[in-house]
């Protein structure tokens with residue numbers, strides 16, 4: 001795929017079915033992640049891949065964590081939590097790994113991790129793999145973070161759902177004058 005076409009036409013896809021990306025496709029996605037701009041070359045990110053029965057266990061982790069906060073969750077909401085990770089055959093959890101650094105503050109490291117996550121999304125699209133970056137309250141839940149094995153210096157920047165796209169979407173046109181302006185200093 002032409003690079004400019006990828007950069008200007010990429011769309012997310014929330015409706016994803018099996019198969020999950022192949023090992024080769026994933027390798028290219030993580031190679032793309034490693035080219036995220038990175039002040040100090042700290043590589044302040046890591047990824048977890050989750051598929052198969054581990055997606056069910058992630059749903060259980062969501063439910064358990066939510067029950068800690070509210071033991072009275074209704075059955076319909078319990079089922080929604082259990083099924084949440086089953087919206088794709090694979091989820092990649094993008095994690096920022098924050099180091100103390102004299103020149104690179106935390107926010108820059110999180111931005112690098114987010115750029116790495118976007119590179120995964122773009123490399124998925126370039127290979128015909130559907131992707132959807134999702135977040136939500138559970139991303140910030142201490143029990144979810146613990147269950148996924150995060151350390152104290154780590155935070156989740158996104159859950160990237162991956163699979164075969166079930167439909168095509170056109171990238172919307174956007175009027176650049178709404179978000180681009182020239183500053184002349186006059």
Ligand SMILES: Cc1cc2nc3c(=O)[nH]c(=O)nc-3n(C[C@H](O)[C@H](O)[C@H](O)COP(=O)(O)O)c2cc1C
Nearest residue numbers: 010011012013014132133134135136157158169171
């Ligand atoms: C940090 C971050 C978190 C996001 N979380 C969600 C989410 O939880 N649910 C959702 O529907 N879209 C979420 N999105 C937006 C989608 O990934 C996607 O960009 C949006 O649906 C627009 O589609 P497009 O990428 O094709 O323009 C998130 C995006 C970012 C960058």
